[in-house]
Amino acid sequence: MLFNDDLIELPDDIFLLLRDYIRNYCGMYFDDNSKYMLQRRLSRRVRLHQFKTFKDYYHFLTYDRRKDEELVEVIDSLTTNETYFFREDVQLKAFTDEIMPELAESKKGDRRLRIWSAGCSTGEEPYTLAMLLMEKGYTSRLDIEIIGSDINQKVLASARRGVYKRGSFRSTNEAYLSRHFKEEQGGSFKISDEVKKYVSFSYLNLFDRYKLSFLDSLDVIFCRNVIIYFDIESKKKLVDTFYSKLAPGGYLLLGHAESLMNISTAFELVHLKNDMVYQKPLRTHAALPAEKR
Amino acid sequence: MAIERDVFGMISDDDPETRRQAALALGEADGAGAVGPLLKAVGDPDWRVRKTAVESLLRIGGDEVVEGLYRLLSSDDNAGARNSAAEALTKLGAAASRFLCSKVGGPDADVRKFVVDIIGEIADKDSAPALITALEDEDVNVRASAVEYLGRLKVPEAVEPLIGLLRTEDQWLAFNAAAALGELGDKRAIAPLLEAAGDRCLREPAVEALGMLGDPEAWPVLLDALSDPVPVIREKAIKGLARIHMEASDKQGLVDAFRRKADRDAVDFIIGCLAQEETALKTAAAYILGAVREKSASEALANLLLYDDTQEAAGRALLEIARDGVEPMLFLLTNEEGIIRAATASILGEAGDHRVVNFLIPLLTDEEGHTRRAAARSLGRLGDRKAVEPLLGLLRDEYGDVQDEAVLALGNLAGPELVGRLKELAQDDDPSFRKNIAGLVGMVDGPGAYEVLAGLMKDEEAEVRKAAVEALARGDVEKALRGMLTVVTDEDPEVRLAAVNALAGLRTKEAAQPLMLLMGDVDPWVRAAAARGLAGTGSPEAASLLAPLLDNSYGPVRIAAVEALGETKSPEALPVIKAHIRDSDPEIRKASAAALVNFPEEDLLGELAGMLKDEDWSVRLAAVEAIGRLGAPGSREILEGVLASTDEDIVKKTAREFL
Numbered sequence: 014m015l016f017n018d019d020l021i022e023l024p025d026d027i028f029l030l031l032r033d034y035i036r037n038y039c040g041m042y043f044d045d046n047s048k049y050m051l052q053r054r055l056s057r058r059v060r061l062h063q064f065k066t067f068k069d070y071y072h073f074l075t076y077d078r079r080k081d082e083e084l085v086e087v088i089d090s091l092t093t094n095e096t097y098f099f100r101e102d103v104q105l106k107a108f109t110d111e112i113m114p115e116l117a118e119s120k121k122g123d124r125r126l127r128i129w130s131a132g133c134s135t136g137e138e139p140y141t142l143a144m145l146l147m148e149k150g151y152t153s154r155l156d157i158e159i160i161g162s163d164i165n166q167k168v169l170a171s172a173r174r175g176v177y178k179r180g181s182f183r184s185t186n187e188a189y190l191s192r193h194f195k196e197e198q199g200g201s202f203k204i205s206d207e208v209k210k211y212v213s214f215s216y217l218n219l220f221d222r223y224k225l226s227f228l229d230s231l232d233v234i235f236c237r238n239v240i241i242y243f244d245i246e247s248k249k250k251l252v253d254t255f256y257s258k259l260a261p262g263g264y265l266l267l268g269h270a271e272s273l274m275n276i277s278t279a280f281e282l283v284h285l286k287n288d289m290v291y292q293k294p295l296r297t298h299a300a301l302p303a304e305k306r
Numbered sequence: 307m308a309i310e311r312d313v314f315g316m317i318s319d320d321d322p323e324t325r326r327q328a329a330l331a332l333g334e335a336d337g338a339g340a341v342g343p344l345l346k347a348v349g350d351p352d353w354r355v356r357k358t359a360v361e362s363l364l365r366i367g368g369d370e371v372v373e374g375l376y377r378l379l380s381s382d383d384n385a386g387a388r389n390s391a392a393e394a395l396t397k398l399g400a401a402a403s404r405f406l407c408s409k410v411g412g413p414d415a416d417v418r419k420f421v422v423d424i425i426g427e428i429a430d431k432d433s434a435p436a437l438i439t440a441l442e443d444e445d446v447n448v449r450a451s452a453v454e455y456l457g458r459l460k461v462p463e464a465v466e467p468l469i470g471l472l473r474t475e476d477q478w479l480a481f482n483a484a485a486a487l488g489e490l491g492d493k494r495a496i497a498p499l500l501e502a503a504g505d506r507c508l509r510e511p512a513v514e515a516l517g518m519l520g521d522p523e524a525w526p527v528l529l530d531a532l533s534d535p536v537p538v539i540r541e542k543a544i545k546g547l548a549r550i551h552m553e554a555s556d557k558q559g560l561v562d563a564f565r566r567k568a569d570r571d572a573v574d575f576i577i578g579c580l581a582q583e584e585t586a587l588k589t590a591a592a593y594i595l596g597a598v599r600e601k602s603a604s605e606a607l608a609n610l611l612l613y614d615d616t617q618e619a620a621g622r623a624l625l626e627i628a629r630d631g632v633e634p635m636l637f638l639l640t641n642e643e644g645i646i647r648a649a650t651a652s653i654l655g656e657a658g659d660h661r662v663v664n665f666l667i668p669l670l671t672d673e674e675g676h677t678r679r680a681a682a683r684s685l686g687r688l689g690d691r692k693a694v695e696p697l698l699g700l701l702r703d704e705y706g707d708v709q710d711e712a713v714l715a716l717g718n719l720a721g722p723e724l725v726g727r728l729k730e731l732a733q734d735d736d737p738s739f740r741k742n743i744a745g746l747v748g749m750v751d752g753p754g755a756y757e758v759l760a761g762l763m764k765d766e767e768a769e770v771r772k773a774a775v776e777a778l779a780r781g782d783v784e785k786a787l788r789g790m791l792t793v794v795t796d797e798d799p800e801v802r803l804a805a806v807n808a809l810a811g812l813r814t815k816e817a818a819q820p821l822m823l824l825m826g827d828v829d830p831w832v833r834a835a836a837a838r839g840l841a842g843t844g845s846p847e848a849a850s851l852l853a854p855l856l857d858n859s860y861g862p863v864r865i866a867a868v869e870a871l872g873e874t875k876s877p878e879a880l881p882v883i884k885a886h887i888r889d890s891d892p893e894i895r896k897a898s899a900a901a902l903v904n905f906p907e908e909d910l911l912g913e914l915a916g917m918l919k920d921e922d923w924s925v926r927l928a929a930v931e932a933i934g935r936l937g938a939p940g941s942r943e944i945l946e947g948v949l950a951s952t953d954e955d956i957v958k959k960t961a962r963e964f965l
Binding site (some may be wrong): 030032063068073077275278279 | 321324326353354355357361609780800802807830860861862865893924927956959
C-alpha cells in the first residue's frame with residue numbers, strides 16, 4: 014500500500030471474529046470486501062492500546078472491563094456516514110404532500126404525531142423534517158415529536174450542537190437557510206432553537222430491545238440508507254421491530270436504493286404520486302389465534 | 307403442529323392480509339397437506355401473499371415442493387406464479403438443481419428456458435452436463451442462456467463446446483460464447499478468440515475475453531483495438547492490457563510494443579478514461595499510463611488521488627512516472643487540494659530523487675496535517691540533513707501522528723552528534739515535546755544518550771517515562787536492563803507495560819527476574835505481557851511459574867500463559883497445555899491448539915483431530931492450522947477429511963493451503 018503503510022495486519026480469522034462480534038452487538042454486517050475498511054479504521058485503535066496485533070485487540074474487546082467503552086469507539090470509527098439536509102427530496106415531497114395530510118386527517122382526538130429518524134447521523138434528517146412540518150403549518154395543528162437516534166455517540170453530539178458546514182446544504186433552498194439557520198464565524202450555520210424544539214436525540218442501538226421499549230405508537234419511521242449495512246437476518250429483525258413500533262396505518266420510509274424485497278411481507282407497498290413507500294396495514298387484527306401466528 | 311381446518315379456508319379468503327396470514331401459518335405448521343394450498347398461493351394475485359407462500363414452501367422443502375414448483379413454471383396465464391416458482395426453486399439450491407437437470411429436454415421451450423436459468427443461477431458444478439446438453443437445444447433463447455451460465459460455472463468440459471459455438475452462424479450465440487470463454491479463463495480459448503477478434507461482430511466480446519485471459523499473446527491484438535472506432539472496444543482493450551501487463555514476466559517488452567504502436571489519440575483516449583464513471587476502467591487506465599510512464603497524464607491521475615477507490619492505482623501510476631523524472635510532478639505540490647499535496651509528497655519520497663528536498667521542506671509548514679506528515683516521511687526517506695532543523699520544529703505539531711512521523715524521519719536523518727542538542731531540548735516545558743525527544747534519543751543513540759533517557763525515565767509525566775522506556779529498549783541490552791529495573795514499579799500501568807514489552811524484547815536470561823516479578827502485577831495486561839516475555843528468556847523455571855497463571859480469572863493472562871508454555875517447549879508444559887484443549891473458553895482452546903505445535907516429537911494428532919468437532923469454528927480452524935503445521939504422518943488424511951466435511955470457507959481454505 015502506497016499511502017497506508019501504517020496499517021496493522023488483520024488476519025482473515027480475526028476479521029471474521031470481529032465481524033461477528035459487531036454483528037451480534039448492533040446488526041451491522043461487514044462483507045469480505047469491507048475487510049480493508051475495517052482494518053484501516055481500527056488499526057489506530059489497536060495502536061492506541063499498545064497492542065501489536067488485531068488478535069490482542071480482539072481479546073481486549075472480549076475480556077477487558079473497558080470493553081463496553083471500547084465498543085463505543087469501534088462503532089464510532091465504523092459508522093460515520095455523511096449526510097445532508099433535504100436528502101432525497103422526492104420522498105420528502107411524498108411525506109409532506111401525501112403522507113402528512115392523511116395522517117393529520119386521521120388524528121381526530123389525539124393531536125400527537127411521532128416520527129422516528131432511525132440512524133440520523135449528524136441530525137440533518139430530523140431537522141429537515143422539522144423544518145418541512147413548520148413550513149407546511151403542521152407544527153401549529155399537531156403536537157409534533159421527532160426523535161433522531163443513532164448508535165454513534167460522536168455524530169449525536171454533533172447533531173445536538175446543530176452546527177453545520179456548507180457541505181450539508183447541497184440540496185437546501187436558500188430560503189430555508191436564511192429562515193432556520195444563523196451564520197456563525199468560519200462559514201458554519203447553526204440551526205435555530207425554534208426548529209430544535211421539535212427534535213430530540215437518543216443514543217440507540219437498533220437491536221437493543223430494552224432501550225427501544227420507550228419508542229411506541231410511531232406514525233412515521235424514516236430509516237434511510239441504514240439497512241444496507243445489515244445482513245439479511247438482521248434486516249428481518251429490524252423490520253419486525255419497525256412493524257411493532259408503528260401504529261396501524263403508520264409509514265416506513267427507506268432509502269431510494271432499499272426495499273423490503275425478501276425481508277418482509279408484513280408491510281403494504283403504497284404507490285403514492287411522488288414515491289413508493291411502505292405502510293403498516295390498518296387491519297392488523299389477528300386472522301389466526303395468536304399462538305398460530 | 308396440526309393445521310387448523312380454518313387455515314385451509316383462509317387461504318382462499320377475499321382479504322389479502324388474511325390469505326397472507328394463512329400462508330404464514332401453513333409454513334410454520336408441520337402438518338400434512340400444507341404444500342398443495344401453498345403452491346396455490348404462489349399464484350395469488352397479491353405479491354405479499356405470493357412472497358409469504360414462497361417463504362413457507364422454502365421452510366418445508368422436499369421433493370413434493372420441488373416438483374410442485376416445477377409444474378408452476380408451466381403457468382402460461384399467471385406470470386406472478388411462474389416468477390415466484392422460479393425464485394423459490396433457485397433458493398432451494400442443489401436439491402432443485404438435481405431435479406431440474408432431468409428436465410432440460412422437456413417439451414415446452416419457455417419452461418426449458420426457465421429450467422436452464424434456474425440451474426445456471428444455482429451454479430451447482432454437477433449441472434454442467436445438463437447445461438452442455440442445452441447448448442444443442444432447438445430454441446435459441448435456451449441455447450444462449452446455457453452459454454452464459456456455462457461461462458459462470460467455470461468447468462473445463464465446457465471449453466470445447468463453447469469454442470465450437472464461436473464459428474456458429476448465429477451471431478448472438480457466438481457473441482455470448484466469446485464472453486463465456488473469457489469468464490472460463492482456459493488458455494485453450496486464446497487462439498480461437500484471437501481469430502474471433504478479427505470478426506467485426508465478435509470483436510467486442512473477443513477483446514474483452516482475451517483481456518480476461520491475461521495472456522501476452524493477445525497484446526498486439528489489444529493494442530490494435532486501442533484504435534478501434536467503437537469506444538467500448540477501446541475501453542475493453544484498456545482493461546485487458548492492464549491485466550496482461552500486471553501478470554506478464556517480460557513487462558518491458560510489452561511497454562516497448564505499446565510505445566511503438568499506440569499513437570497520441572490512443573494515449574489521449576486512455577487519459578480520458580480516467581474521468582469516466584466506472585472504477586475498474588479508471589484503475590485500468592491509470593495502471594497502463596503508469597506502466598508506460600506517460601508524463602502528460604500526471605494532472606489527470608492526480609485528480610484520482612482524491613477518491614478512495616482510485617487513490618492507490620493513481621498513486622502507483624504517478625510513482626512509476628516519477629521514476630522517469632520528478633519534474634512533471636512538482637507542480638502538484640502546490641495543488642489546492644491537501645490530499646493531492648500529501649500524496650505527491652509521498653510519491654516523490656518513494657521515487658527517491660534527492661532534488662525534491664528543497665520542494666518538500668516548505669510542506670512541513672503546510673496548513674494540513676496529512677501533508678506535513680507525508681512531507682516529513684519523505685524527507686526521512688531521502689536522508690538529507692538540511693531537513694533536520696525544520697523537522698525538529700514539527701515535534702511540536704498539533705497532531706500526534708505528525709509528531710511521530712517527525713521523530714521517525716529525524717531518526718533516519720540525524721546521527722549521534724545530535725544527542726548533545728537533544729539533552730538541552732529534554733528540559734523543555736512541553737511534555738509532548740519531551741516525549742518526542744525521548745523517542746528521538748533512542749533512535750539516534752550515541753554517547754550520552756543513556757543519561758538523557760535515564761533522566762526522562764524519572765519525568766513527572768507518564769507519557770514521557772513510557773517513551774523513554776521504549777527508546778531505551780532499542781539500545782544496548784545491559785543499559786536497557788539497568789534502566790528497566792527502575793521502572794518496573796512505576797505507578798502507571800502504561801509505563802510498566804512498556805517496560806515489560808521492552809524486557810521481553812531483550813530475550814535474555816537477565817530479564818527473567820523482573821518479568822517474574824511483573825507476572826504478579828495488579829494490571830492484567832502487564833501480567834499477560836510478562837508471561838509471554840518470560841518464555842523468551844529461556845529461564846528453566848518458566849514452565850513451573852507459568853502453569854499457575856492458568857488458574858487466573860482473566861482471559862488474556864490465561865491465553866498468554868498457554869502461549870508462553872508452548873514457547874518454553876518444556877516437557878513439564880505439555881500436560882498443562884493438553885489439559886486445556888477442552889477449556890470452557892474457546893480462546894484458551896485455540897491458544898492450546900496453537901501451543902501444541904511446539905511439540906513436534908509428540909503424537910498429538912488424536913487430541914487435535916478431536917478439536918475438529920468443536921462447536922466453535924475458530925477453534926476448528928486453530929486445530930486445522932496446528933495439524934497442518936505439525937505435518938505429522940496422518941495429517942494429510944485428516945485435512946482431506948476436513949475439506950470434504952466442513953462448510954466454513956476459511957477452514958476449508960486453510961486446510962487446502964496446508965495440503
